[in-house]
Amino acid sequence: MQLITERREISSALFRFSAPIVSIAIALFVAGFLLLASGVNPLEAYREIIIESLGSMYGLSETLVKTTPLIFTGLAVSLAFRMQIWNIGAEGQIYMGAMAASGVALFSGIENHWLMMIAMFSAAFFCGGLWAGVAGFLRAKWRVNEVIVTLLMNYIAILLVDYLVYGPWKDPKGFNFPLTAQFTDAARLAEYFNTRLHSGFFLAIFCALVLYLFMERTVWGFEIKVIGSNPKAAQYAGMNTGLAIFMVLFLSGAIAGVAGFSEVAGLQHRLQHGISPGYGYTAIIIAWLANRSAIGVVIVSFLMGVLLVGGDSLQLLWQLPVAFVYAFQGLILFFLLASDFFIQYRVKLVRGGIHG
Amino acid sequence: MPDLLQIENIRKTFPGVVALDDVSFSVSPGEIHTLLGENGAGKSTLMNVLTGLYHPDRGSISIDGEEVHFASPRDSLARGIGMVHQHFMLVPAHSVFENILLALDNVPNFFNRKEYKQKIAALIDEFGLDLDLDSPVWKLSIGAQQWIELIKLLMRDCRLLILDEPTAVLTPQEADRLFTVLERLKKQGKSIIFISHKMREVMKISDRVTILKKGHSITTLQRGDYDENRLASLMIGNDKIPQWQKNLQMSDEIVLEIEKLSVRNDRGLSDLESFDLQLKKGEILGIAGVAGNGQKALAEVLTGLKNANSGKILAKGEDITNSDAKKSYIAGIAHIPEDRKSIGIAPDMSVDENLIMKSFKSGAFSRWIFQDKGAIRRNASEKIEQFAIKSGPDGTPVRYLSGGNIQKVIIARELSEAPAVLVALYPTRGLDIGSAEYVHKVIADGADEGMSTILIAEDLDELLKLSDRIAVMFRGQLVGYVDPRNTTREEIGLMMSGEKQGGAACN
Ligand SMILES: Nc1ncnc2c1ncn2[C@@H]1O[C@H](COP(=O)(O)OP(=O)(O)OP(=O)(O)O)[C@@H](O)[C@H]1O
Ligand SMILES: [Mg+2]
Numbered sequence: 001m002q003l004i005t006e007r008r009e010i011s012s013a014l015f016r017f018s019a020p021i022v023s024i025a026i027a028l029f030v031a032g033f034l035l036l037a038s039g040v041n042p043l044e045a046y047r048e049i050i051i052e053s054l055g056s057m058y059g060l061s062e063t064l065v066k067t068t069p070l071i072f073t074g075l076a077v078s079l080a081f082r083m084q085i086w087n088i089g090a091e092g093q094i095y096m097g098a099m100a101a102s103g104v105a106l107f108s109g110i111e112n113h114w115l116m117m118i119a120m121f122s123a124a125f126f127c128g129g130l131w132a133g134v135a136g137f138l139r140a141k142w143r144v145n146e147v148i149v150t151l152l153m154n155y156i157a158i159l160l161v162d163y164l165v166y167g168p169w170k171d172p173k174g175f176n177f178p179l180t181a182q183f184t185d186a187a188r189l190a191e192y193f194n195t196r197l198h199s200g201f202f203l204a205i206f207c208a209l210v211l212y213l214f215m216e217r218t219v220w221g222f223e224i225k226v227i228g229s230n231p232k233a234a235q236y237a238g239m240n241t242g243l244a245i246f247m248v249l250f251l252s253g254a255i256a257g258v259a260g261f262s263e264v265a266g267l268q269h270r271l272q273h274g275i276s277p278g279y280g281y282t283a284i285i286i287a288w289l290a291n292r293s294a295i296g297v298v299i300v301s302f303l304m305g306v307l308l309v310g311g312d313s314l315q316l317l318w319q320l321p322v323a324f325v326y327a328f329q330g331l332i333l334f335f336l337l338a339s340d341f342f343i344q345y346r347v348k349l350v351r352g353g354i355h356g
Numbered sequence: 357m358p359d360l361l362q363i364e365n366i367r368k369t370f371p372g373v374v375a376l377d378d379v380s381f382s383v384s385p386g387e388i389h390t391l392l393g394e395n396g397a398g399k400s401t402l403m404n405v406l407t408g409l410y411h412p413d414r415g416s417i418s419i420d421g422e423e424v425h426f427a428s429p430r431d432s433l434a435r436g437i438g439m440v441h442q443h444f445m446l447v448p449a450h451s452v453f454e455n456i457l458l459a460l461d462n463v464p465n466f467f468n469r470k471e472y473k474q475k476i477a478a479l480i481d482e483f484g485l486d487l488d489l490d491s492p493v494w495k496l497s498i499g500a501q502q503w504i505e506l507i508k509l510l511m512r513d514c515r516l517l518i519l520d521e522p523t524a525v526l527t528p529q530e531a532d533r534l535f536t537v538l539e540r541l542k543k544q545g546k547s548i549i550f551i552s553h554k555m556r557e558v559m560k561i562s563d564r565v566t567i568l569k570k571g572h573s574i575t576t577l578q579r580g581d582y583d584e585n586r587l588a589s590l591m592i593g594n595d596k597i598p599q600w601q602k603n604l605q606m607s608d609e610i611v612l613e614i615e616k617l618s619v620r621n622d623r624g625l626s627d628l629e630s631f632d633l634q635l636k637k638g639e640i641l642g643i644a645g646v647a648g649n650g651q652k653a654l655a656e657v658l659t660g661l662k663n664a665n666s667g668k669i670l671a672k673g674e675d676i677t678n679s680d681a682k683k684s685y686i687a688g689i690a691h692i693p694e695d696r697k698s699i700g701i702a703p704d705m706s707v708d709e710n711l712i713m714k715s716f717k718s719g720a721f722s723r724w725i726f727q728d729k730g731a732i733r734r735n736a737s738e739k740i741e742q743f744a745i746k747s748g749p750d751g752t753p754v755r756y757l758s759g760g761n762i763q764k765v766i767i768a769r770e771l772s773e774a775p776a777v778l779v780a781l782y783p784t785r786g787l788d789i790g791s792a793e794y795v796h797k798v799i800a801d802g803a804d805e806g807m808s809t810i811l812i813a814e815d816l817d818e819l820l821k822l823s824d825r826i827a828v829m830f831r832g833q834l835v836g837y838v839d840p841r842n843t844t845r846e847e848i849g850l851m852m853s854g855e856k857q858g859g860a861a862c863n
Pocket of ligand 1: 370371373374375393394395396397398399400401402442746747748756757758759760761786
């Protein structure tokens with residue numbers, strides 16, 4: 001007996017659509033065993049996750065707070081995915097965006113709130129964009145693999161921010177903690193309902209709508225789709241693929257940079273060590289689950305937000321490590337990739353080799 | 357003796373399309389059985405059902421009188437049925453040898469490389485082919501790649517070989533060699549299912565012909581019971597063949613001139629060597645030459661896919677070889693490429709989208725930065741109707757179209773913007789009679805409106821029928837021009853083989 005795999009010629013739309021849902025379900029099931037092993041009743045834990053993240057106004061607002069950076073970065077990654085470009089560096093681009101926005105907030109001396117917001121936003125946008133643009137340039141010019149470049153530049157960005165908050169930008173009145181001084185009121189986004197929910201969330205939703213229109217309705221979105229589908233044909237049709245690769249990575253980095261702006265201006269009100277606990281990596285899972293659609297990114301980001309907030313409460317209630325949430329995310333991605341394989345291939349058990 | 361293969365009442369549907377409906381036919385041992393039908397009639401689909409790539413909705417397949425159910429091409433291969441696909445699948449970076457090896461099972465993990473190589477080389481010799489086993493596949497012509505596919509099947513010792521439009525990518529000389537090979541295989545008792553749109557070939561090698569029309573098997577005829585006209589009328593039925601007429605173009609205005617152009621390929625050899633050419637306004641300039649004598653490089657230079665090493669390109673007298681003007685000039689050249697699938701289409705995108713791939717930014721299909729979906733759809737239905745493209749339900753990705761219909765999508769797109777210059781490589785390859793005539797008509801009508809065409813084709817009949825002048829190429833150089841009304845196939849043939857310089861007087 002022997003297992004063989006074969007490529008499917010066509011896979012049904014239903015199968016394709018249900019794959020993410022099924023993979024989340026299987027991930028929940030397998031994670032249940034991890035919970036059992038830690039002595040926690042999985043059903044109780046899952047109930048706790050839902051109640052904590054959605055059961056109260058406060059819980060819901062916290063979920064949306066976590067959803068915000070995930071939407072930005074999820075959009076960033078999925079935009080590049082559309083063109084078969086892999087931006088693994090959203091994490092670093094958040095840091096660069098946050099750094100640029102903080103620099104403006106701390107040192108520009110602007111007093112008008114709107115001017116300040118525009119300046120911080122633009123700084124984050126361009127800084128994140130240029131950071132990813134380096135990978136775009138290298139890829140377009142010398143075909144350097146963008147996965148490696150974007151990934152490695154994460155470490156540079158994170159260490160650069162650390163250097164600033166441990167060194168020149170450190171708050172003199174901060175008891176030596178690695179953080180900058182607090183921003184002035186002019187440099188803070190509005191908050192709502194007496195919770196930590198801030199305008200960044202609405203900006204993220206707006207961004208998703210704009211990106212949806214950009215991808216589905218504009219001539220540039222069309223160009224990106226053609227290049228993603230067949231770069232050779234795109235070139236032959238007269239498209240400048242090199243420029244497009246640079247522009248898409250720039251835009252992708254810029255959107256991730258805006259996530260950094262939203263985090264410092266909306267939530268933390270200062271730059272500090274570890275401003276993102278890995279949103280940029282979660283974004284890769286989100287983009288994949290959402291099948292690169294902007295609307296899908298919003299929905300999946302919200303689900304991930306639920307998981308993050310619920311996961312926090314598991315830590316408090318049962319002293320489960322944070323790692324559990326990451327393990328769970330990893331499981332989802334794992335099953336998703338596996339389901340992708342089953343969408344494309346058929347596996348069969350064959351008796352006595354292949355001579356039927 | 358039961359038939360080798362018996363197919364009965366096969367039905368196969370795809371979402372929104374009935375590709376095959378109640379199709380039956382059979383193949384006896386040692387026969388060459390041709391499948392004939394228009395583009396999208398279901399020939400490739402039927403063969404894919406037969407080899408187990410698709411599963412029929414209904415109907416049965418029997419081998420040696422015993423019903424079989426193939427779950428995949430592996431199963432059919434195990435029963436000795438092998439197929440060379442219309443769009444073949446080789447690993448481009450691997451060598452010819454490795455690609456052939458990949459196709460063989462029961463190669464032991466530790467095998468004697470030399471022994472296998474000798475085996476394959478012996479087969480290549482036996483059939484008088486010309487293939488370098490160590491060359492990577494991407495360097496080979498499409499025709500040569502096809503030979504690799506065939507060798508793969510011969511190495512596996514198949515009883516029934518299916519060849520889906522093999523000659524569409526072969527030069528006439530290569531096609532003749534293929535027929536010799538097929539005759540030999542037939543003598544060895546093997547059966548062959550052969551698909552082609554070229555009547556002359558069908559007449560030459562078939563023992564029986566089965567005609568498919570719109571997914572139905574119309575009839576099967578024995579050799580001797582048919583002639584070209586009978587087959588054509590059965591295949592075409594009530595469909596109209598487009599009528600057109602060639603008007604001689606007399607303009608003396610030169611729109612494009614090439615002077616002493618040299619182009620080297622990635623092996624460092626010259627594809628074009630001091631090549632000269634003049635294209636007049638509104639003319640159809642045929643390029644004749646045995647494939648591999650620089651036609652492809654010529655087309656690539658003219659469409660900006662390759663750069664010249666030396667020489668000049670003049671557009672309306674102005675040197676554009678290295679100027680910025682070249683880009684915009686080239687953008688105005690329409691191009692029907694040889695390698696359609698890899699550079700002609702975005703396979704996952706719809707027919708509508710593929711039809712505007714070159715003009716999506718124009719005012720006709722966009723408003724400001726937004727696409728005008730209504731206009732895009734209207735354009736598509738217009739083109740689908742004009743070129744009789746069988747495109748399936750709206751939004752179907754182009755890669756699901758039949759080979760000939762993909763070809764029509766590309767031609768419809770390239771000819772839609774009233775280009776000043778058209779460079780067409782083998783534009784009617786893989787098209788059925790009606791579609792080929794329609795493409796000829798569009799090119800001839802374009803010429804009447806001032807479009808200049810460089811027509812690169814292998815079929816001398818096509819060149820003679822359509823061209824105002826024919827330029828003959830040999831080893832990357834221009835041998836001379838001939839007047840199609842004033843020459844013979846023999847004369848062109850001699851020039852193509854470099855045995856005769858310059859042609860009959862031609863202005
Ligand atoms: N995988 C698929 N999904 C949807 N439709 C398909 C698929 N494969 C084939 N078709 C449709 O089935 C019909 C028959 O296609 P097929 O490729 O068999 O034609 P053909 O006779 O080989 O034509 P050609 O001479 O152009 O190669 C076409 O209308 C095509 O669009
Ligand atoms: Mg076909």
